Amino acid sequence: MNETLLEGNGSRVPIEILWYHHDLSRHAAEALLLSNGTDGSYLLRNSNEGEGSLALSVRAKDSVKHFHVTRKDNGYSFGFNEYPTLQHFVIHFANQPLLGSDAGTLMVLKSPYPWRVEEPSIYESVRVHTAIQTGRTENDLVPTAPSLGTKEGYLTKQGAFVKNWKQRWFTLNRYELKYFKDKGSEEPIRTVDLKACSAVQFDYSQERVNCFCLVFPERTFYLCAKTGVEADEWIKILRWKLSQISKGR
Structure with missing residues (x-):
């Protein structure tokens, strides 16, 4: 060589x-x-x-x-x-x-x-x-492949008013975090703008494990992954998104 x-x-x-x-x-x-x-x-x-x-x-x-x-x-x-x-x-x-x-x-x-x-x-x-x-x-290389910085998967989410937990399908693309009733749903239940998010961190206040939260001025979203590795991946990529938003300000 x-x-x-x-x-x-x-x-x-x-x-x-x-x-x-x-x-x-x-x-x-x-x-x-x-x-x-x-x-x-x-x-x-x-x-x-x-x-x-x-x-x-x-x-x-x-x-x-x-x-x-x-x-x-x-x-x-x-x-x-x-x-x-x-x-x-x-x-x-x-x-x-x-x-x-x-x-x-x-x-x-x-x-x-x-x-x-x-x-x-x-x-x-x-x-x-x-x-x-x-x-x-x-x-x-495939020119139409998804852009880097995208992620999707099932997470369990705590309700805003009734504090029960439901599994939802989440997708992350650019600075939008969307969640759907399930993977096959066409319309999201909600689209969350990460530009308004102030922090993403592990959360140990819940009785469940592998939980993390997204902090917004009007609400904190509590989410749980199936494994600690999966929760860590979500946290890392979401924090990276926030760092990119901060650089652009």
Whole structure:
């Protein structure tokens, strides 16, 4: 492999590594992989751990794990092992599980996430394909794929007046959070404008678990997800939306 090198934050990376995303942040990497990747999608980026330090971000089902990779004169080191090129590193882990956490999450590198897609600071205009599969390249991008920063799924919502809980189908697109009676409903019960939201945070005041709330001047919405991971994903993407709104003011 011809190692024509790129410079970035002190890290030198082969130009053939089309999934090297330079200064993509940890949070943005999570947003990219969760919104548009699949289980086993991965990308390489610079790490804030110091010069010559890289991070490999890998999607494992509904979460993203991050691993430190260090550039050295004779190749790349990961844990106790060293590899002459990043391609050797990927090939090695594509053939055996990559241990992702103390909880024992196992991941295999399957689908490189290409950097040759539009990735402006405001991710609403990013268009990338939603089904990156092994063997596909950046030339297989689907131009009409959903924009980054969208999310949907069932959440349990507390009523405004009668404090009972009902399952609703939620969709997040741009700065609008809509909820429907169920997934097949055409008209939303309500559309919530996130531009009026002041905070999104975990909520521990309910008897239920995996709950979070959205704080508005006139009302606080209480929502619960099926799992803590799912609740964390909703919170992260909603907080990211609020940060983008704040930057635009």
